[in-house]
Amino acid sequence: MLKRISAHLLERGISTFPNRLCKNDGLFIIHPSVSQALADSRPVVALESTIITHGMPYPHNLSTAQEVEAIVRAEGATPATVGVIHGRVHVGLSSKELDYLARSKTSLKVSRRDLPFAISKGLCGGSTVSGTMIAAHKAGIPVFVTGGIGGVHRGGEKSLDISADLTELGRTPIAVICAGVKSILDIGRTLEFLETQGVCVATYGMSNNFPAFFSPQSGFASPYHVNDAKDAAELIAGTLSLGLQSGLLLAVPIPDEHAAVGQEIERAIQVAVAEASSKGITGKDVTPFILQKVNELTKGKSLQANIALIHNNAKVGSQIACALSDCMRKKGTPAAVQLKEIENVSDPKSNIVVIGGINVDFIAKGKTEKLVFGQTNPGSVCQSFGGVGRNIADSLCRMGQTPLFISAIGTDSHSNAVLNYCKHMDIGAVARLQDQSTATYCAVITENGELSLGLGDMDIHQQITVHYVSQFDKQISSASLVCLDGNIPVSTIDYVCYYAKKKLVPVWYEPTDSDKACKPFLSESWKSLTYISPNLAELCTMNKTLGLPSPTVLPSSLEEIVSCALTLSRPLLEHLHCVVVTLGAMGVLLCGEHDKGSVNLQLKRKEKRGRLCAAHYPALPVTPEEIVNVSGAGDSLASGIMNGILLGRDTHSCVRMGLLAARMSMASPHPIAPTVTSGSVDPDKVSSQIWPLPTFTWMEE
Template sequence: MIAAHQAGISVFVTGGIGGVHRDGENSLDISADLTELGRTPITVVSAGVKSILDIGRTLEFLETQGVCVATYGATNNFPAFFSPQSGFISPFQVRNPEEAAELIASALSLGLQSGVLLAVPIPEKHAAVGQQIEEAIQAAVGEASTKGIRGRDVTPFILQKVNDLTRGKSLQANIALICNNAKVGSQVACALEKQLDDRKLKSKIHHRHRHGNHPSDSESAVVVVGGINIDFIAKGKTEKLFFGQTNSGRVCQSFGGVGRNIADSLSRLGQTPLFISATGDDSHSEAVFNYCKHMNTSGVSRLEGQNTATYCVVIAESGEMILGLGDMDIHEQITEQCVSQFDKQLSSATLVCLDGNIPVSTIDYVCSFASSHKINVWYEPTDSEKACKPFLSDSWKSLSYASPNLAELCTMTKTLGIPTPEVLPSSLDDILSLAVTLSRPLLEHLHCLVVTLGSNGLLLCGEHNAGSVNLQPRLQKKRRRLCALHYPALSVTAEEIINVSGAGDSLAGAIMVGILQQRDTDSCVRMGLLAARLSLLSPHPIALALNSDSVDPDKVHAQNWPKPSFMWID
């Protein structure tokens, strides 16, 4: 199931699944099949559950795990492997491949992470032999009980006894049964593919008629894959907020999502990035598309039956975040299949940006694709929990850039097994020292790290070049001398800050534009700092005032630019 899901296969065929063993309420002998069905969105076609198990409790456990169980065929009797009837009824019934495909497609459209169990009765011509086998099973179960056989010894004893009692007929029935399951499973898989294609086509037509966005076949220098959501920002009017009561404050709505923010920033700064994401087919998505008319959203899927992601953040008067709540389930629908539709655009891109909201499998797919096509990938971790995603495999070695904060950087290195402190330092010197230390092993493969430090500015770590860090993509991997530059943040008072939700995304987007324009490192970073300050002063994550002139260091004399602090990494 896990391998099939990772490979993008929606229907998996087996003989019979495991279940709750007899006396399982005492022994807790429960097959991992059941828990996996509860957390893997895949359809398993089987002949039900062997009667050597406790079928009633197995069905109850599947319900507890949120698994949709349906019998395939003329009745809703739940089969018991060798017998078409177990004495129990399935919650659902589908009569043909088309009904099964509709059920599965509906389950997938909900974005749930649980699977579907499709129970197929043994073919009628084998039912008589199946009845003999069931009688042998009951005799074997009784003998096992009489002899006091328990635990792990029960199943092998019963199977051997049944084989002896039926003189090998159980094996013949088993082969016939698995062939039938494979036939039904393949028919359902074909019907499901057609069902999903029809839904996808309807979604595309619906989307184009209502929005008329940029064509999806246009080439873009940048492709952004990530989340899109509605932000509700609640800012308190007092520094201290009290839980359990109503606090005085101001609430505003804006349009966010890390991927959307970065694509928005790039668009306002003269780029035309292709943005790949997903929304629901609801009023929120209508508002999102209207707001994002200046962006190329032809890669955004609008999915029926889904909710557009929403995020609510509570911030103190100072602008610091107190609490965040997110309904982000739809981000799991930004799958590798969704992205692979745009392989042509990906292959011609100069830079691909991923945010941490998308599934691990999608990140792995893009990193593998980028590695084979020699494309630079920028990873924006989103938060400290999601920062680990590329580092769960070797995918991180295909990244060129990453823009974590210090907590996210710690998650990255901890995932790789690198010693990482549990408590972050407070003094600037100690923060910089830790950031440099943790960056060193990542730079064995990454070209550059942009470590954001909030009010302390940012730390740029990478290849030394003429007293600075080389931000321009390297043509080949080779041994480099590494260094770091610390840039202080532009001064902003607490009273001026309206929100902090898009500052990091604005910074990343502007630095990317500087890189694409082949500017020197100082200019790239200053563009990022100016964009971040505009975001802090705006009610929107990406300031409406953001444009090429507003972040041009030669035109905006925000302050006497201090010379960055230089340090060697090795």
């Protein structure tokens, strides 16, 4: 049992095990224009698509969607229309995809409730307010523009017919820009429900009158109002910096020149509501029926007013998004209390930049084979300092490299302990964030080494933002290698990949776990990577994210594992230089271009591309009695190989450095053994009798 668990932990390390959903696990596709804008820290505006699929007839729906996107672009932001196409949530749609949704007569109306079904069945649909909020938040877009939100239906105190938009606003930190609540709803109860959900509501403009979609006044007041885009941006920035898990509603009144028809539309709404009730129309079918009926009764005036307010919302929302972008640039990372200038925090001559997480780990090991929950079990508890990024930077530093480590910690008691332990490293780029908790991980394992329970608080890793990392552009551009771990946000990964490619800097991606392996592959960013170091499960996730075939059940024998890894690596090598597949107790598999009897790790420009091959290196022998802590073994392996690359060593030496570092760390109570040095991992200074020979497989004839 110990050997099996140790092999599993060697592949990834227990300090990276928190059971957390990936921002996008292959089901969310970010359009390249949106991904690039986020990477460049440019403003992006999310847009819903139910207005395309259910709000207006064709071709008005298509032309309105195109006009809204054009308005967003004209104001200096990037539009990101969200829609579900063949079971995948798209954040940003192409012109063909917009047209496809506009013409579709079978599209679903996709809210939070409907997402699992639409995805499992491979269906198409228009995203509602709640569905769009989910997608926008996962993509890292803070501003979302729509027409109007749903609310408490009239008679909702009896029917309990309450839109999912309201509960989504209470659980997803997105700023929603709209024209208020549709007048077919119970506006007073809707505002009360939003208050219960903890949603900040403000009217845009000089008045706090809460608008009713077609009318600038509903008879109710917002708790607050913001005068202009700058005020709105500061309110949003303040909300986000607090780390609240609730949204913000900004209600924009319809322009005066189109509000005159409001009373006529309101009368038509009353007639349509009565007809819907008499015909027994309920649920999600109510709004489309009423809007169509009102359009008929007003002879198109309601449609014109609807389009006008949507255009206005898009204009105002884009201005707010641009102001928010400026605000964040001026103020810096939210809640930061230690954001020093680049020249003051680190040596610009760092030869490698590592961007990733830093954790305080608590390892609780029982003294019995099985642990009994609900009572105190005998055992021992030890504290160590981990995190994939930290481990890699620590190991590289001990091997004689000069890595710059970019990360974030809180201002709690753990942060001082972390900084004291890492004082041998360059930690000048580790931001200390006020009112934030340093990442912690607790693993409970049995006497035999089996993981019984793991708990992790890793929220602070999301504060390693594009804005913060971009302050170190100078170091990144001059580095020999940049290493990213999968804990950092997707937008940060996209930015570093884009910037490093522009500066011709190689990038190593360490995915950390299967959930996070997908992050660079959600866009074109993965094509800018040079090295990746996944285990087999993470390699499957990468292929699955790209829509490529991958096995549902992982093989167990070495021969089958190598064959599977080769198949999965082959399409990635169209753009990547080398795929380093970690196999735990079975060693490591290098996949890439053949050179001098092995896979070429060094970046050498050649006129002619060599044949693709794979080289399997068995792990160094280790007994169960020698294993003390396996949490940093995989990170030691990766950093050892990186060290060899930076030293210009041949592939055999690079891999042996990694295997030596991994074995040393497994024998230490710390994730990275303090005994790791440039000399202790030098294969030329270690007996050659322990070195296993690699076996080769050709990937192409």
